[in-house]
Amino acid sequence: MPKSIIRGYYEDLEQKKLNGKKCRKCDKITFPPTAMCEHCGSRDVEAFKLSGEGELLYVSHSMAPPPNPRFNKLAPYAYGHVRLEEGVYVQAIINGVGIDPESLMEYYQKCPLKVVTDIIEAEGLSILAFKVK
Amino acid sequence: MKNKLKEPVYILGVGCTRFGNLLETPEIKGLTLQEMAAEAVKEALDDSGTDPSEIDAIFVGNVTMHTSTLPATYSQIAKWTGMQFKAGVHIDGACSTTNIGITLGAMGIASGVYRKVLVVGLESTLSQPKKLSPYDRETIPTEEMWLWTDYCVNQAYSVPQGYDIFPTYNGIIAQAYCKKYGISIEEFEKGMFELCRTRRLHGSMNKKAIIQETLEDEAKRLGFDDPYEFWISNYNPFLAWPSRLRSAVSAADGASAIVISSEEGIEDAPNLPIEVKGWGVTISDLPWYEEDPTYMHYDTLSFEKAYDMADITSEQIDYLHVHDCSHISSICTAELSGYLPKGEGLKYAEAGRLRFDGDRPMSTHGGRHAFGHAWAASAGADTYEAVKQMRGLCGDRQIKKAPKISVIHTHGYAMVSTVMVYGRR
Numbered sequence: 374m375p376k377s378i379i380r381g382y383y384e385d386l387e388q389k390k391l392n393g394k395k396c397r398k399c400d401k402i403t404f405p406p407t408a409m410c411e412h413c414g415s416r417d418v419e420a421f422k423l424s425g426e427g428e429l430l431y432v433s434h435s436m437a438p439p440p441n442p443r444f445n446k447l448a449p450y451a452y453g454h455v456r457l458e459e460g461v462y463v464q465a466i467i468n469g470v471g472i473d474p475e476s477l478m479e480y481y482q483k484c485p486l487k488v489v490t491d492i493i494e495a496e497g498l499s500i501l502a503f504k505v506k
Numbered sequence: 507m508k509n510k511l512k513e514p515v516y517i518l519g520v521g522c523t524r525f526g527n528l529l530e531t532p533e534i535k536g537l538t539l540q541e542m543a544a545e546a547v548k549e550a551l552d553d554s555g556t557d558p559s560e561i562d563a564i565f566v567g568n569v570t571m572h573t574s575t576l577p578a579t580y581s582q583i584a585k586w587t588g589m590q591f592k593a594g595v596h597i598d599g600a601c602s603t604t605n606i607g608i609t610l611g612a613m614g615i616a617s618g619v620y621r622k623v624l625v626v627g628l629e630s631t632l633s634q635p636k637k638l639s640p641y642d643r644e645t646i647p648t649e650e651m652w653l654w655t656d657y658c659v660n661q662a663y664s665v666p667q668g669y670d671i672f673p674t675y676n677g678i679i680a681q682a683y684c685k686k687y688g689i690s691i692e693e694f695e696k697g698m699f700e701l702c703r704t705r706r707l708h709g710s711m712n713k714k715a716i717i718q719e720t721l722e723d724e725a726k727r728l729g730f731d732d733p734y735e736f737w738i739s740n741y742n743p744f745l746a747w748p749s750r751l752r753s754a755v756s757a758a759d760g761a762s763a764i765v766i767s768s769e770e771g772i773e774d775a776p777n778l779p780i781e782v783k784g785w786g787v788t789i790s791d792l793p794w795y796e797e798d799p800t801y802m803h804y805d806t807l808s809f810e811k812a813y814d815m816a817d818i819t820s821e822q823i824d825y826l827h828v829h830d831c832s833h834i835s836s837i838c839t840a841e842l843s844g845y846l847p848k849g850e851g852l853k854y855a856e857a858g859r860l861r862f863d864g865d866r867p868m869s870t871h872g873g874r875h876a877f878g879h880a881w882a883a884s885a886g887a888d889t890y891e892a893v894k895q896m897r898g899l900c901g902d903r904q905i906k907k908a909p910k911i912s913v914i915h916t917h918g919y920a921m922v923s924t925v926m927v928y929g930r931r
Contacts, residue, residue, distance in 0.1 A: 450668065454678050
């Protein structure tokens with residue numbers, strides 16, 4: 374029976390693991406994982422574990438209610454642009470950051486800041502999030 | 507990629523309804539989507555002097571089928587517009603849909619298969635059918651509309667993990683722009699105020715815009731003598747810090763239509779045909795940017811392809827519209843296109859240079875904020891404005907010297923970056 378890549382990603386997150394794929398042809402990382410290398414389309418890929426460490430480059434928020442009901446209990450939240458130490462860019466919820474203009478101005482001035490993954494649960498699904506180290 | 511048209515293709519006529527709310531706006535109130543689309547088609551057929559029998563194919567677009575309940579637009583809009591038994595298909599390139607339709611139709615014409623093609627876009631973002639009624643509609647909550655619209659975004663990983671368009675497409679880009687060019691947040695606020703003021707001025711001069719009130723008049727109506735005090739008040743909260751609510755899209759209902767033709771179809775055209783000189787289309791899933799959120803690589807590729815096919819340079823552009831759901835993103839795109847110098851966009855806005863009477867006119871219909879945004883119909887509305895400007899028919903907001911080259915850029919969620927180059931003969 375084939376195993377869903379998407380299911381595997383979220384099950385790995387539940388175990389606090391960030392797993393992507395690395396391409397043997399172009400040497401680039403696909404994270405989160407897809408069926409083929411997202412950069413060159415090669416199928417010659419291997420499992421690749423990411424450290425979960427990186428830098429928060431920017432962080433903002435949304436004034437609107439979250440469109441996806443999964444986040445009704447979590448919202449409002451800060452949402453940031455992160456460069457993982459493997460060179461992969463992701464956007465995710467940033468735990469512990471206030472969304473008032475004063476807090477966001479403070480982070481705007483202080484960024485880039487070291488962050489580490491801080492997996493949270495949203496309606497039964499483990500999802501990628503970060504916290505400032 | 508050869509990136510050349512074998513034969514020239516022309517826009518013969520354009521149509522566009524007023525953008526507004528099907529439940530409130532007088533010009534479209536009470537219409538169904540079939541009827542609203544037919545209004546735009548009738549205008550385009552009249553504008554082009556085309557009888558429905560001359561149309562060989564129709565490309566009809568719609569994004570949120572939850573509000574239209576029309577996934578098979580091809581047959582249903584054909585029946586409502588006298589286009590039965592043509593070739594046709596439903597298309598969806600999100601907010602680029604109608605211009606994607608022009609590229610598909612143009613390829614059909616340039617290849618010698620079709621002579622004339624009709625492109626239609628229709629959308630309701632504000633209401634859905636009431637219960638099972640074929641004509642009554644009811645308001646939908648804003649978050650529900652975004653939930654459906656976000657079906658266009660990465661459903662495997664981004665949406666389930668907290669993706670939100672406002673920080674991704676507004677706040678983060680705004681912060682990056684300020685840092686990159688050494689602009690203070692206060693300077694950014696003033697620049698965005700002026701940019702909104704320009705768009706609202708254009709909307710106030712356009713009877714088809716969803717918002718026809720200037721920013722100054724709105725401020726006065728709400729008790730502010732100084733419109734900038736209004737800008738930084740709680741009436742205009744941070745949508746995604748440091749971007750405010752009035753620097754973003756106004757969701758709307760609307761329809762647009764375009765008739766395109768081979769060269770042999772333009773001889774009897776009642777109005778000036780506009781040449782489709784070239785285009786560039788590039789897709790990208792998230793992330794839309796990497797280290798520098800002001801730079802979207804796929805837009806670079808789209809502009810390069812379009813300029814190459816049209817054989818123009820950015821110096822030749824007389825009129826530009828870029829996708830402006832997010833005003834700061836639109837400034838980044840306009841700078842990327844070469845129409846504005848890097849890091850100068852907000853200064854140009856403050857100096858009034860982006861107004862219809864400025865030396866770098868942009869979005870003279872009012873853009874996504876003042877004209878409004880009806881997803882699949884909007885790219886056609888942008889093309890509608892470009893055609894009218896090039897024909898010199900925009901009345902009070904007419905660019906003094908009618909543009910010879912117009913460029914229209916759209917971001918179809920998420921993303922299909924589309925750049926169209928139109929030329930006046």
